[in-house]
């Protein structure tokens with residue numbers, strides 16, 4: 001039997017099981033794990049809730065097949081349905097499976113250690129590899145394409161917003177200059193460029209390219225956009241008493257989760273009303289006080305937990321119709337804001353070839369044996 005815990009150690013496992021399992025006590029309960037990874041959390045949920053079934057979504061087909069192997073090795077295979085999809089395909093995945101409501105939705109965002117440690121996928125600044133960074137290798141857009149095609153302004157935005165990189169302008173400028181001479185296609189090239197640009201006196205601890213790699217990965221995989229589109233779909237599928245449990249690792253992810261949950265945690269009372277009408281009362285109950293974080297011991301045992309923020313809510317009554325409709329709209333609009341940074345592509349010499357009217361990459365999604373056009377996006 002493979003020792004999967006050697007490959008990826010689930011973050012705040014006990015806390016997550018404590019939040020998810022109580023919703024799964026009834027026979028036939030369903031939990032959707034939107035970020036199956038190596039099924040560390042998923043296996044623990046099924047062991048703690050022997051009556052439950054689990055739908056496990058991952059856009060990384062390699063993770064999905066390892067998770068499926070693990071489920072079978074642990075004797076949980078007959079209560080498990082693997083789905084290759086991006087989690088913002090949530091509605092479609094459940095529709096395809098004929099499932100209307102579920103008792104829990106779990107998300108453990110970001111990358112698994114398997115992905116970080118794989119030397120040929122370009123996620124890690126510690127290995128020289130092609131700048132790929134796609135979680136789903138059937139997707140078109142790669143990190144090398146971002147560096148080759150985005151204009152300087154958008155690169156600055158990505159590094160600043162997703163990487164909180166202080167030298168975003170200088171790094172973006174150096175990229176645009178360098179790609180005019182030679183395409184930037186490997187993590188080694190990017191590492192060396194950042195090393196040249198970031199002054200020694202102003203470096204954060206660790207590798208100075210860390211933030212740039214993180215920012216690129218978030219952009220390539222549309223991580224914030226997908227999260228914003230998925231939370232309302234998940235909420236619309238929760239049964240009464242159902243739970244939404246999310247682990248984030250980046251302040252923008254956590255902000256997105258927190259502001260989404262807040263919709264249901266605060267009374268929705270029109271100004272001037274002296275009493276709160278029943279249908280304006282909060283429909284979520286908080287299960288965590290603020291965000292749960294890892295303690296020193298957990299961080300020492302699993303350094304990946306250092307940045308985790310765990311938040312959970314329970315649907316305490318039928319979702320009011322107007323919120324159901326609002327969530328349907330948010331699932332399409334992503335909370336009203338398109339977080340994807342890209343607006344215009346440039347050629348390798350920094351020329352914009354689109355004038356703000358280009359068609360963004362078309363990504364193929366594999367849901368239950370069919371390939372769906374993920375739709376073209378206009379910048």
Ligand SMILES: C[S@@+](CC[C@H](N)C(=O)[O-])C[C@H]1O[C@@H](n2cnc3c(N)ncnc32)[C@H](O)[C@@H]1O
Nearest residue numbers: 010035037038039040041058059060086087111
């Ligand atoms: C942190 S890992 C999950 C680890 C898992 N909880 C475990 O214990 O093994 C996150 C996983 O989510 C997947 N993922 C990230 N974003 C996704 C998305 N938008 N749609 C589907 N899967 C996604 C990644 O491919 C990765 O395998």
